[in-house]
Amino acid sequence: MPFLYPLFFCSLFIVVYSQPSHPKGYFIDCGATELSVIDGREWLPDTNYVSAGVPKSINIPDIVPTLSTVRSFPLDGNTRRKFCYVVPVYRSAKYLVRTIYFYGGVNGKDSPPVFDQIVDGTFWSVVNTTEDYARNMSSYYEGVFLAAGKTLSVCIASNTYTNSDPFISALEVVLLGNSLYNSTDFGKYGLALVARNNFGYGGPIIKFPDDQFDRYWEPFGDSNPTIQSIRNVSVSGFWNLPPSKVFDTELISDQGKPMKLHWPPGPLPNSSYYIALYFADNRDTSTGNSRVLNISINGIEFYRNLNVTQAGVVVFATHWPLSGLTEIKLTPVIGSDVSPLINAGEVFDLLLLGGRTVTRDVVALEKMKNSLENPPLDWNGDPCLPRQYSWTGVTCSEGTRIRVVALNLSSLGLQGSLSPNIAKLTALTDIWLGNNTLTGSIPDLSQLKRLKTLHLEDNVFSGEVSPSLGDIDSLRELDKFVDIFSFLFLLNIFWML
Secondary structure (H helix, E strand, C coil), X not given: CEEEEECCCCCCHHHHHCCCCCCCEEEEECCCCCCEEECCEEEEECCCCCCCCEEEECCCCCCCHHHCEEEECCCCCCCCEEEEEEEECCCCCEEEEEEEECCCCCCCCCCCCCEEEEECCEEEEEECCHHHHHCCCCEEEEEEEECCCCEEEEEEEXXXXXXXXXXXXXXXXEECCCCCCCCCCCCCEEEXXXXXXXXXXXXXXXXXXXXXXXXXXXXXXXXXXXXXXXXXXXXXCCCCCCCHHHHHEEEECCCCCCEEEECCCCXXXXXXXXXXXXXXXXCXXXXXXXXXXXXXXXXXXXXXXXXXXXXXXXXXXXXXXEEECCEEEEEECCCCCCCCEECEEEEEEEEECCCCECHHHHHHHHHHHHCECCCCCCCCCCCCCCHHHCCCCEEECCCCCECEEEEECCCCCCEEECCHHHHHCCCCCEEECXXXXXXXXXXXXXXXXXXXXXXXXXXXXXXXXXXXXXXXXXXXXXXXXXXXXXXXXXXXXXXXX
């Protein structure tokens, strides 16, 4: 069901028109090696946020600076692997995430690769920049997500349809105000932008400083007449805080006639969507008829008797089913000769969140990773989710409480030591670490009460195996490295008889 939030005019012009401070967050120039300042904004090199991939340069004259470098990630056959940027965030804060892509022929092929992008444990979207690149344009994707922890991971992932190295040009993670999109249950859903348009507007994309959070409002025109004027609409009462500039233009129908708006312009997959429509009257309504209209979407009533005033109003729905092409119809109420109008709109696809691996397992694996000199390249982001993109060698449990149940890192050429934190992965049933070059002592694994299989052969461990392994009743398979333990294990059993 859509909701209506009328806004009352107030004299807060200093809030509306004063130059806002730059958005708070991280602006990462992927593949860059040094900090740069563009239009007063600092763009950071990406080396502190990602541990895999290769920086590459695009040599095209007069290219936008943030598009002149990319980070490219190695394609390994048809293997599904993700490579993640990990960005510090405030837990439980809401963030706009924007990924930007410009291929520039970095892989030596005419067309850019198609691949996936992921936020934490949630599949976000397929990245297909082919059409934009054919028009010599960059592509961007935007979503809104709640930070469930102290870091947010944004991952680029190869899939079976990826035919060359996936890449990324820039990444933005922007802190949003609490009121934005606050009717969404961000504990269950993320928002993936489908369209955000300023109707009747024909100029460049509206963004910062007009939009204090640097959201992109693209121009949109159709066969309906356009009106442009400068208005004093205060946006401080709008939950979503749209820029006041989007109310300077509108689409309007001929006198007293319904308006049909085909928007978003392309067909949509069958899903539930967040829809917000913005209106503000362009007349002094104190001396004339009110602008009252009914709204329907694909023939289904969306909102009835909407009174559009100079102060402005937004109507939104948090779960609205759409599929295929969309038609929005604005109809004057019976007896009204005032034409319908509309200023702006936003549509997001509702993304059901994929969940998270249990925190203690994530922490344990991170510490295990830090003890290795050459951990697998894809050991970033959520270890288990999305399930088709779990970390190399990591097997996870089913159900809603996701635990790590097996490690198979045999023959990966691993160097370094085996962290004692492996013993905190208490759901482990199987460990295969054979045929590597691991050194140091073998940690006490007696906390792993579910362990059934342990393979540590063909490493260069030193010291003794703890006799406490004999206390693990479930342990059934051991490698030749632990012959000394086998003797102790059997001796323990003998004394129990």
